[in-house]
Amino acid sequence: MTSKTTGSTPPEDLTPEPPALPEVNTVTADDIRASLKAGFADFLARPFMSGFFGLFYAVFGILFVWCLLWLGKIWMIIPAVIAFPLVAPFAAAGLYEMSRRMQAGESFGWSDILTVMANQRKREMGWMAFVTLFILWVWFYQFRTVLVIVLQDSSFSDLDGFLNTVFFTPEGWTFLAIGTCVGAFLSAVLFSVTVVAMPMLLDREMDFVSAMITSVRVVKENPVVMLTWAAIITVTMLLSLVPAFLGLIFTLPILGHTTWHLYQRAVSPVQPSA
Template sequence: MTAETATPTPPRKALPETVPLTADDIRAALRDGVADFRARPVMSAFFGAFYAVFGIALVWVLLSLGKVWMVIPAIIGFPLVAPFAAAGLYEMSRRLKAHESFGWSDILTVMARQRQREMGWMAFVTLFIFWVWFYQFRTVLVIVLQDASFSDLDGFLATVFFTPEGWLFLAIGTCVGALLSAALFTVTVIAMPMLLDREIDFITAMLTSIRVVRENPVVMLGWAGIITVTMVLSLIPAFLGLIVTLPILGHTTWHLYQRAVRPVEQASAQPTP
């Protein structure tokens, strides 16, 4: 093939440019997240309340259907879908930072439009990992507690927390759950707000999220720890703590994304080597 007829190889699309993070970035993002919540407390709390009511309804349905064994994985795995549920909070923070006025219809309309964008694929990834969590929980339950019997929630909890087999079950389930949570956090923590903010494919968004976590392991591990502890404490009072904590975490995640990934206009202005 001659040089005249050769088809040039299209240039590889570069990932968005990332910025190193420090603990100060988390503190600053938290301050901005709290400020966003205080700027629109009712609208922010609405998303937290919706998430809490959904969690309460999920547990009630499982108990009504006699699916006692599913209550624990539902409660523990419930926070896995929080990043997708926070899409409206990301949009609120974006508009607040840009000093744009907005109302309920603006935010809800933007959320509805995400179905037609790459955010839908991220929802699929999130729900798939949620399904894997339930499947592995059931598998470990059958293998470890195969001879145990429980007909109500109290009996199930007694078996899990007060028998040697239950302790083994908790140890294995905790390790597997931690791995799944770490994987989901890594691919979504930056990807979710980025997909709402930019016209970008979900693969690029996930790769960027992975890159941010890989380049800032200590900082991002700290942020993951804050999210985990906050969500667990919020679930204790019948999910009601989520009314406040989920919006603050959602707003904060948006601001952390803004600090972790260089804006498009700034990235394009960087001198090329």
């Protein structure tokens, strides 16, 4: 029996190819220095608007710790303080937009920046927030698990008692050693998937999985430099917490602006379509 169909045979696979991932560049210590210089310049260009984001972050930290003390969740203070710098990239979305506009020579006001931040809930940034919160949940859960296993016979009636047990008893040292190892691993994971993913999602139309993969590739291709950047962020943020979180008013904006410029150096720009 002959076929009645005519014409050319359609292709078997009509599934469009996924877009190529952005090209990752080699990053050096000079790039970090240049990015810090540019980030500081952005802060000086708009100090009050930049400082607002740092102030908001600092006030949130103060209220969060106060709530833990009020609720009697003394054990959560240490993991909360350690995790606090890890959510800074997400909190700095407005700073990325400010740096982007200054770099492009665009004028902007409060409404422009806040509107862009509000619109991120409709884009892939929301999924990155979910990833961040999930990793933080794992961090708090493992911290509580190790606390119960290692310090099961200890009671903490106040913050001083908790800190004394953790830092001045053999059980506390064991607890710190285990918690530090697990925390370092989770921190490395979170840093790797977010370090350039956050500014990239604000800058480009792409899915959050591709952004995370690109971020991990940046860290993988530049391990020493990116881990140095991670250490700079961690030490700076932790030191900023000492004066009642108020150091964040200055350090968070500078680090946020710097992250934008480092992202620009670490990931090649979008190539115009032919």
